[in-house]
Amino acid sequence: MTSSNNSNKDIGNDNSDMDNTTPEKQNSLLAGIIERASKSGIGRKKLNPSAVESAVAKNMADIHNSPTKLRLAFLGGGSFGTAMANLAARNGCDTTLWVRNKRAVKAMAKTQTNKKYLPSYKLDDRLKYSHDLAMAVKDKDIIFIAVPGLAFRETLKSIAPFISGQSIVSLTKGMEKDTFALMSDIIKDELPEVNFGVMSGPNLAIEIMKNMPSATVIASDSEPLRHAVQAALHSAFFRVFASDDVKGVELGGALKNIYAIAMGMAAAYDVGENTKAMILTCALAEMSRFGVEAGANPLTFLGLSGVGDLYATCSSELSRNYRIGNMLGRGMNIDAAVKKLGQTAEGVNTIQQVHEKATKDGIYMPITHALYAVIYEDKAALGVALHLMEAGFRSDVEFVMAHDHSNATLTAQMKSSNSHTEDEKDDTDSK
Numbered sequence: 544m545t546s547s548n549n550s551n552k553d554i555g556n557d558n559s560d561m562d563n564t565t566p567e568k569q570n571s572l573l574a575g576i577i578e579r580a581s582k583s584g585i586g587r588k589k590l591n592p593s594a595v596e597s598a599v600a601k602n603m604a605d606i607h608n609s610p611t612k613l614r615l616a617f618l619g620g621g622s623f624g625t626a627m628a629n630l631a632a633r634n635g636c637d638t639t640l641w642v643r644n645k646r647a648v649k650a651m652a653k654t655q656t657n658k659k660y661l662p663s664y665k666l667d668d669r670l671k672y673s674h675d676l677a678m679a680v681k682d683k684d685i686i687f688i689a690v691p692g693l694a695f696r697e698t699l700k701s702i703a704p705f706i707s708g709q710s711i712v713s714l715t716k717g718m719e720k721d722t723f724a725l726m727s728d729i730i731k732d733e734l735p736e737v738n739f740g741v742m743s744g745p746n747l748a749i750e751i752m753k754n755m756p757s758a759t760v761i762a763s764d765s766e767p768l769r770h771a772v773q774a775a776l777h778s779a780f781f782r783v784f785a786s787d788d789v790k791g792v793e794l795g796g797a798l799k800n801i802y803a804i805a806m807g808m809a810a811a812y813d814v815g816e817n818t819k820a821m822i823l824t825c826a827l828a829e830m831s832r833f834g835v836e837a838g839a840n841p842l843t844f845l846g847l848s849g850v851g852d853l854y855a856t857c858s859s860e861l862s863r864n865y866r867i868g869n870m871l872g873r874g875m876n877i878d879a880a881v882k883k884l885g886q887t888a889e890g891v892n893t894i895q896q897v898h899e900k901a902t903k904d905g906i907y908m909p910i911t912h913a914l915y916a917v918i919y920e921d922k923a924a925l926g927v928a929l930h931l932m933e934a935g936f937r938s939d940v941e942f943v944m945a946h947d948h949s950n951a952t953l954t955a956q957m958k959s960s961n962s963h964t965e966d967e968k969d970d971t972d973s974k
């Protein structure tokens with residue numbers, strides 16, 4: 544594990560695509576942009592590019608005179624909130640991790656370890672902990688939220704009285720129950736004035752704690768916010784890429800959990816590599832199809848938050864969703880598996896939401912429906928899987944060749960070849 548002392552050197556080594564300033568200068572620059580943006584109102588609505596440019600230019604001039612740092616709050620002291628807060632603190636940002644359990648806060652401050660979620664990892668000694676929500680979020684530049692999807696709205700309601708000019712970034716990869724809202728939808732509902740973004744990518748928390756090189760995506764309409772998040776979290780071990788497709792990035796993170804459960808289940812049946820590749824590819828097609836219906840750019844699913852996260856969670860036992868699927872595949876029921884896991888597995892709820900939404904809107908999501916049938920309708924997994932293999936003729940990439948055409952032609956050919964075979968059989972029989 545890298546000690547906190549050499550962390551800035553680490554960042555400095557990998558600043559190739561962030562211009563030639565030092566990490567401190569980057570932080571300072573971006574803190575200034577955010578301050579200026581919130582004072583001038585830039586950050587609260589659609590950004591005005593020329594205003595942003597002049598803020599950047601002004602801050603470039605200010606860097607040497609006023610070395611400010613980003614002030615960040617991370618809400619949710621589970622494995623991911625803790626891992627991200629630790630990265631930010633290690634980068635020198637003024638970082639507070641808010642945790643709802645007062646005793647946990649005390650223990651973390653004393654031991655600099657998150658005993659419940661990341662017991663083997665020492666956290667950066669500059670990371671601050673708080674149980675007081677108002678203290679944690681007031682006077683911050685960015686509030687990152689890493690609570691489970693089902694607690695996201697109540698968390699926003701709780702911080703609403705303390706929001707002035709802060710930006711909000713969701714780290715949550717879930718969906719709200721029944722409303723089918725994504726976290727960005729909930730932010731728009733509850734805090735319509737704030738500048739916001741979502742961050743998602745192949746980011747297994749434990750690998751990040753081990754300094755295994757990883758990358759993620761910050762998606763926002765706000766360029767200063769994207770830059771600020773990049774500066775806050777970017778390091779030699781963690782790259783932060785940018786996107787302006789909020790819906791696509793967020794859906795990638797939420798939907799892949801469904802398929803991680805499917806893959807965990809498939810692994811319990813000891814399937815081969817061909818089968819895994821088939822599931823993974825069909826999953827990506829489902830995700831893109833669903834994304835397009837929701838207004839996302841299908842190409843976003845080819846990026847880190849799509850295929851990247853799908854691959855990571857579908858191939859690792861570090862994924863809680865994968866582990867849930869594996870337990871189901873070994874015969875446990877869903878309640879027992881969730882209890883045994885004892886951590887967040889967003890896919891359990893997402894399967895229900897997406898099954899319902901896809902059924903209602905007629906979106907073709909066979910793997911999701913199959914999983915729903917196994918988990919919630921008590922159908923036999925093998926029977927359901929075999930049924931999936933009989934799903935008729937479809938094109939490979941529907942954005943290249945539309946399904947209707949492929950289906951109609953192939954089905955007609957099949958029917959005609961079957962009728963030839965029947966005729967030949969009749970002829971033989973009559974001879």
Ligand SMILES: NC(=O)C1=CN([C@@H]2O[C@H](COP(=O)(O)OP(=O)(O)OC[C@H]3O[C@@H](n4cnc5c(N)ncnc54)[C@H](OP(=O)(O)O)[C@@H]3O)[C@@H](O)[C@H]2O)C=CC1
Pocket residue numbers: 619620621622623624625642643644659660689690691692694697698714715716717746747748749885886887889
């Ligand atoms: N772990 C990972 O590798 C990654 C996770 N994510 C996403 O981050 C989000 C959080 O996941 P993760 O940190 O792993 O989850 P964990 O299960 O590790 O932790 C959940 C955290 O949220 C807290 N919490 C639960 N309910 C509430 C509530 N009502 N109000 C306030 N706090 C609450 C828990 O507190 P308590 O302990 O008191 O219950 C705990 O601190 C999920 O959406 C997940 O998909 C994204 C990328 C990677």
Ligand SMILES: O=C(CO)COP(=O)(O)O
Pocket residue numbers: 716744745746747748800803852855856861862863864865887888889
């Ligand atoms: O989203 C994740 C990695 O990118 C974590 O996946 P799990 O929630 O399945 O552990």
